[in-house]
Amino acid sequence: MEKGLLYPIINQYRSDQKLDGLWNFKFDPAAEGESQGWQKGFNNGIKMPVPASFNDFFTDKDAREYTGDFWYSKEFFVPKYYEGQEIQIRFGAATHRAVVYVNGQEIRSHEGGFLPFTAEVTNTVKFGEKNIVSVKINNELHRDALPAGDTATLKNGKKMAKPFFDFYNYSGLNRSVHLLAVPKNGIYDYSTTYEISDHEAIVHYSVNADTDGDFKVSLTDENGNVVATSTGKDGDLTVKNPTLWNVRDAYLYTIRFELIDNGKPVDEYGDQIGLRTIEIKGHQILVNHKSVYLRGFGRHEDSIYAGRGFDMNVERRDVNLMKWIGANSFRSSHYPYDEQVYKFADREGILVIDEVPAVGFKMAAASFLGGLDQSFFDGDWIHDLYKKHIDQVTDLIKRDKNHPSVLAWSLLNEPDTSKKSAVPYFEKLFKDSANLDPEKRPRTFTLNEDDTIDVSKCLRFPDFYLLNRYPGWYHKWGYEISDGEAGLRAELDEWKKSDIDKPIVFSEYGADTEPGLHKLPSIMWSEEYQIELLEMFDRVFDSYDFIRGEQPWNLADFQTVEGNMRVNGNKKGIFTRDRQPKAAAFYLRKRWNKLPLDW
Template sequence: MLKPIATATRELVNLDGVWRFAIDSRLPESPWTAQLDTPLEAAVPASYNDLFTDPEIRNHVGWVYYQRPVRVPRGWTDDRVLLRFGAATHAARVYVDDRLIGEHIGGYTPFDVDVTEHVTAGAEFRLTVAVSGDLSNETVPPGKIEVTGAGRRKQVYYHDFYNYAGLARSVWLHSLPQVAIDDIVVTTGHVGTVGSVHYVTHTTGGDEVRVRLRDARGVIVAEGSGREGTLEVQDVTLWKPGAAYLYDLEIELLTGAAVVDTYALPVGVRTVEVRGYEFLINGEPFYFTGFGKHEDTPVRGKGHDNAYLVHDFQLLEWIGANSFRTSHYPYAEEVLEFADRHGIVVIDETAAVGLNMGVVGGLAGKPPFPTFSEQYANDRTQGAHAQHLRELIERDRNHPSVVMWCIANEPASNEDGAREYFEPLVNLARELDPTRPLTYAVVLFATFTNDQIIDLFDVVSLNRYYGWYVAGGDLETAREYLARDLQGWIDRVEKPIMMTEYGADTEPGVHSVWDKVWTEEYQTAFLEAHHEVFDRFPQFVGEQVWNFADFATDNGLHRVDGNKKGIFTRDRKPKSAATSLRRRWRGLDGRKPGTTEH
């Protein structure tokens, strides 16, 4: 699915702003058939939960309604007209005037709704969007809805971040020619100084496809024709971590001699490969430094914000990070585009978090019932997971910054049924994109002795909390546990091993001369203890701290105002550990610790 852009044959109108807003319990039946009877307005893009002071809205279970008038540009008479939603968390129904004209399930991937037959160029229509944040065992991520003794519906979920809902990404009205370029798939490679850009185009008709590749100065470096082909680039400049270089692939669709559609796609020429214990980018060993992140900011919730986007990447550069994981869902397309332009490496993750009943059992890891069962992760869950995986890969496979797919966070890979659940998903991911390695974030309960699916994947990505949830406050024991764990995985599989989560909750401003948990000093000591162990193992290929910044959670007894494992506060102020990480990461310069080779 191509992102809408303005070209010589395409136009778009941004619909962001302030929309009428109401929750279903305060509206009559079929509220989309008239102007919403509500005094409330909500910002788009933004999650709605933190916008209002009313707790009934913040904790609402059910549908909410957004509404605004939209005028179609008068010059679109002969074009197809579509609505594009960057995301609607977690399900959406789209109404034009009185009619339902589109639906989508999945809260973090975009979708288009064709409204051509329902609108008129130059005229106005009433756009109403119903959005539900409800989760069940057949959604991704999963959850359940309980009814309290007072009769109130309550959302329960098994992931440790707040279940923000709403229209968190931009909404667009855009035009397409009747005969159009529908999709483009690009794969790149290089042999010596000669690069290759293989392209496949999908169209809704037309006679001929012409392609041109321009360098960063706008000079044409290769040309071709046909719906599929390979362009050779002499003296290619590779896309590299920390040194991004992008070409522009221009595609024209012709009917007869007339150009009926055009599209331009940024392309970074680079390769990704796993060889033994090494992770290679452009044939060179790569060592990940960075974070698990969240789309999470005050007031906006998961609403995309370009100011935070720029500032967060500035902080990544300041601290010396070269990568991040899109934990625990696909981020806005603008984030990946920014990473493409600035040379930041991305592990791109699905929204499959919470597929683990062992988490409900606490540190004992004993599930109340099997995770992979009709009660919880069943065939319908797997189907939703597959659809989400398909939409993620089809959206992001052309981004050079994306070097690996993470198809789940902390699933119950130690439980029976895990293989039957995940093997078809792995096969699907490899079919959709055979060029990138696959991984999943391995939960603490899944060890090198009992994990049942690691052979299906390319990289071992460990989430471990020795010194926090296990051996809390005891860094000596934490080192022993961690070293034993890493050695066990090395002995079991010949695959690259990295840490995708390790961290300690830290309250800003709490200090102590002793190793006391929750202090800024303990967070620093915790990280340094882990780094000392990482550096013992040449098979270890990366460290991503949990988390980049503090983030909102459904505050239970073990959380005070959210998860505090951030190296930065929620408003992006550095904690003491930030300077320690900066010294380490800026000194590595892409090297594996303990080596002098790049």
């Protein structure tokens, strides 16, 4: 659990130097790094770009599939004028666990490959000199870790990742590394909640610093006019005639906290926020008290060459594709994305269902790998797993709570909720996470195909439902799709009959589609079949008013493990992996641009 996860900024009190670029890189299959002194740095490694996953740069398979420990190392310079400040190295993500050394000294370790962590190195670095940071990373998968999987050892002694999930185990320093100089005892966290009435918005704020100083707080509009001010650690900022943050019509104010100690300003932190409220009422999802129908995608951080490495260029393109097609939302399936993704979403008015990497919590999901028939929550790994799970939920909420784009928290993807043994885990998870978000956004998780209304033991937990359903693809496929539609309708009729009064969003459905494959009449894998499947789902969605959103799987094709179910990855993208439209994109664009926002 991190103390604060504020995004790095530069101002008169704070410096931010990116340590991106080429790092030295080495695999460590024999676990000899420490005994060889790699924690003190090494120069004879491979030159490896950061941020990036190491996998797809390699041309030999042993390297691409490498599973185990590996090291990154880089020299960096700490300017003399940083002296007197707190020095931190902030890692955007290290997949999946890391130990950080600076100048040979172990600083800290971290578990969880999709969230940031900070190594405090004030007393370790040499000012006005070169220093060395080394990171030992491990990318093995385990049942007691997120995302869940196994690590097998082949007969030739090589380790291999066996994910219980359907995306490639891209590994490395996937996000930027920052060298920060910040005030000692400065601001480390803040949060806001909102009250909105006819001509007024009240921003309730709370700010944390390591000193008992006073705070001056201001709110500035997009033209640079200060519209409200306040003082104190907690308080209100009242805005008359505010411009609200709305879906696909975003407006961002800047909130600024100045920390005053002994009458002197010592720190300042500024950030962009949006004034808006989120609520679930009966079957409706409300933003600013108005109903919203979600249309958008499940996504992945995935592209050629750099794998899961964050690439601003890919993200810019993805956001433009989502705007072009008429999307208003996405789910950060199946892990927290780079913080810059949320900044784009804030700016563009796109809603995000923000997911933790609690994926693979169902043994049968490992069926790509032969299937394991046991209830996941009966396993003896559950206790250790839970600690990591709640830790990552805590950090996710701490990191993302101030983004206006974040609509809800998704606490798991497709867990096995069919057995009673799941219930205590869910009870604890929902209880322990209840007060982490000051805004109390809705919390949910996706329900797998098998976890229907009469099977799932955990339906009382989510504030709204996310359904992942694959009739027309994994069952009742091809010419049988009409039976798939009938089955889907029969399931939804059960929901309708029930006394559950909460919205349902379809968070996954789709058909693998090979771009360029055409066939009349359609055949599975053809572009025509993908459209027919979407049309089938859309007919169903339009028949039930408690369905409040549609997010087909996936925005773009993405890499997975190899196997007889996958042709160079998952091809359910509406766009190809190089972000060009399949025919279905034009179909969806027509539908989504026709639907009113509150449909």
